[in-house]
Each structure stands twice: as structure tokens, then as C-alpha cells.
Amino acid sequence: MIVRRLLLLSCFVVCVQCKQPNILFIVADDLGWNDVSFRNPNMITPNIDRLAKQGVIFDSSYALPAGCPSRSAFLSGKYPFRTGLQHVGIQPYQNVCLPLEITTLPQQLKNAGYSTHAVGKWHLGFCNLNCTPTYRGFDSFLGYYNAKEDHYTHDSGQFYDLHDDQRPAWEYQGKYSTFFFTTRAQEIISAHDVNTPLFLYLPFQNPHGPVEVPSIYSDLYPNVVNNGRKIFSGMVTILDEAIGNITQTLDDKGILQDTLILFTSDNGAELLNYGNNYPLRGSKHSLWEGGTRVTAFMSGYGLQQTGITYKGLIHAIDWMPTLIGAAGAEQVLGMDGINQWDAIRMNIPSNRTEFIYNLDDFEIPSQGHAGIRVGDMKLLLGYPGTFDGWYTPMNDTTDTPVYEMVYNPSHPDIPARLFNITADPTERNDMATTNPDIVKDLTSRITANRKLMVPAKYPTDDPKAKTIAEDNGGVFSPGWC
Secondary structure: OHHHHHHHHHHHHHHHHHOOOEEEEEEEOOOOOOOOOOOOOOOOOHHHHHHHHOOEEEOOEEOOOOHHHHHHHHHHOOOHHHOOOOOOOOOOOOOOOOOOOOOOHHHHHHHOOOEEEEEEEOOOOOOOHHHOHHHOOOOEEEEEOOOOOOOOOOEEOOEEOOEEOOEEOHHHOOOOHHHHHHHHHHHHHHHOOOOOOEEEEEEOOOOOOOOOOOHHHHOOOOOOOOHHHHHHHHHHHHHHHHHHHHHHHHHHHOOHHHEEEEEEEOOOOOHHHOOOOOOOOOOOOEOOHHHHEOOEEEEEOOOOOOOEEEOOOEEHHHHHHHHHHHHOOOOOOOOOOOOOHHHHHHOOOOOOOEEEEEEOOOOOOOOOOEEEEEOOEEEEEOOOEOEEOOOOOOOOOOOOOOEEOOOOOOOOOOOEEEEEOOOOOOOOOOOOOOOHHHHHHHHHHHHHHHOOOOOOOOOOOOHHHHHHHHHOOOEOOOOOO
16 A cells, blocks of 8 residues: 555656646846845835745856847857857847757747747847747747837837737837736736646846836835936836736636746846946946846746755856756757756756856957856956946935946956955955966866857948838838848
């Protein structure tokens, strides 16, 4: 009888582990390390806090120093320096997109039987129709192609940039994006066939600039004197409200308990738009921890230990193989990322011991030239990126001046800066001069990775892109490459 019960229990465990969960992948745009209330009590993010504290908060989760490179890593499992997307980000008139030969995360999940949907920001190229979301593995897409746009008008520079699949979505002009992105996500969940696993990718616009939000959200921060920080804080809170509404819809549908939720920022906060990374050094557009060490957590289905902070190293390139692992699907060959699913769900040591922050030989490498982490040690070579310094939130001050680094093209790998990130996470103690052997070893690893580097794909603007937009009624549209 005991043996039979053990066999039944074993079969139950196997069946549970083999079940394909629904996957909700939420990306916050330019959310800082210090912009959530589980780190900063001045912020109002109760839904993010609840999910994080019921799940696994990642203490050492890294992304790239800007959104386009991070998004390419999320959906390809490859370092951007190996796909040519390591420099700044794809601009509106460039003939560039995530290489078409790459199998994306939604494509692989679709192969495994998932229904796949994207709502929000794309920023992986659109010069050709085959570069756009519904040709890269998503069943549907509501969102915008470029890096940024007005939250109400949905103009990105000169042209309109909001699309429902391939159709220009003019009906949302004048409406705040977080509201209708949330509504679309809820509609997808409500209409979903529960017999099919769901992958819902939600790369929200908030809190990326321009700094705009309905006043009822900024008014929740009466003690914040700086108007920019006040509005930014409201942008975070409306994002938090959206996440609460979406998870409530999952619950109403009866599938919340079967859903794995991954939340991450795409990079550190943009200081010029009032985000905050304190006590970390630097910001978005830099290889300092404030630009690359991001707020992230996982919650929901399959996690065996919850209510914990996970200290192991995780990189943006790991999310694709990790989510494929959680889905029980076949991994894609050639990824740089590592499947961290067992490490996360069972709270065992990370499978990652090192990673590349970025490699960019473009002149000027505005987001940082070269950086590597191996174990506790971090090495930066040359220009570390645009912004440096340590900044507290601008709650009760005028705009704080931001310190910008100066690029030296004559000596791109100089100086070398070395930090023990475990002992010195705020990067205040440069150890390079006293540890030349470590600098030499880590430099050799950077050199080895440079042999794999694809030159940055950052061409001059193609005038045909503007012509195509004008011919399509003033809407950014594919079809010029």
C-alpha cells in the first residue's frame, strides 16, 4: 500500500511538472532600481509588491543599458553584440531589425502549442513586414514599433506609430496608452481558450518618457515637490494599477494559479526623466550597475520556494531559455542564454557565473564600450557610458544636475575599472591598480568574446522610410527594405 501511494505521488509530481503554464511576461520601460515600494516606501506600487513578495525577487538580474538591446536579448536569447544590436537602439528610419534567421521566443512557444500575443512596445525593427511582431511569432499585436512616442497622441517624431496587427490604430489617438494596453490584455485573457497555454508579452510604455500621466495619478504624491518626479511616480503607479487589473482578470478567468508571471525592467532608470536607481551608480545608457542591474521578479505557477530574494546571477539572455524550460518546450540551438528554471523554482545556485555587460566598438559607444562580470568581479574597459554618479530621488529638490562622462577615442580600452560587486555593489572602490592579474584575466575574456562580435548595425537614415510613412497617411509603416 505504501509503495502504491509513493508511485501515485511520483506520477502526480511528474504530471504537475509537465503541465504547460500560461506565461505572462511584463516589461517595464526605464523603471529604476529604486522606483518600486518594496525598495522605496515613497512609491505606490501595491500590486507589484504583492506579486514580488509572493514570488521570487531577483537581486542580481541584469539587462542591457538600453531598451532595444534588452528586448532583442529577451526574445532571442542572444547577446546583442552577436546580433549587431548593441549600439543605442534601432532608429525610426534605419534598415535594421532583429535578424530574421533567429528563432524568437514566441515562435518557439508557438511551436510548443502556445497562443501568443504582444501588447505594447516592439522596438526590434519594422523596415520589412517580416520584421514585425505577427511575422516573428505573435498571433496578435497592439502597440508601437519605435523606441518612444507621446503617451496620448502616439506620434513618434513626425509620424503616427500605433498599430493593431498591420492596421493603423487611429481610434486610440488622444487616449493614454496604459489604459488601452491593459484593456487589450484583459480582452485576450477573457477570450482565451483555457485548453491552450497562453503566452502574453506585455512590454508597457511606462514609465518611459515623455513624462506624462493623468493628474489623478501624480496627485497621489502630494509630498513630492519636484513636478517631474511627481509625474514620473504617477506613471509608475498607473503601471502598477494595470498589473493589478490584468492579474485580477487572470483570476476571474480561473487561470491565475496556472500562470507564471515574469516582471522585469529593460534597463535602469533614465535620470533625465526623473527615474531613480539609488543606491546604485549611474543610469540607463551606462554599464554601471544603475544602468544594467534591474528590478525583476517571478511569481506564480511552478515556484517551489516563494517569499524569497534570489541572489544568483541572471541575465536578459537567460529569460528565453528559462521560459522555454518552464513551458517544457524544446530549447533553441545557438542561444547564449542559460535555462535557469530549475535554479529559480527550487532556489538552488544559478547556472550562470559570468556575463558580458556589452561590447560596442562604434564611435561613440554612448551606452558603454566593454564590460564583463566573472563571479564577484566586474571589469569595465574605457568609456562606461553617458551618465555617472549616485543620485537620490528628486522628491523635494529642483532638477539635480547629472554628471556626464567624456569619451576618449584615442584609447578606447583605457582606463580599466575593477570592482568586487558582491562586496561593493555601489561601485565606489576601484580595485584595478591593486589587482593587475584579475584585470589581465578579465580583459582576455573580453578579447575572446570580441572575436564573436558582429559590428553594430547602425546605418544612416534611409529617406525611403519617410516616403513610405507619408504614402501611408502619416503612419510609420514597413516596406522600405
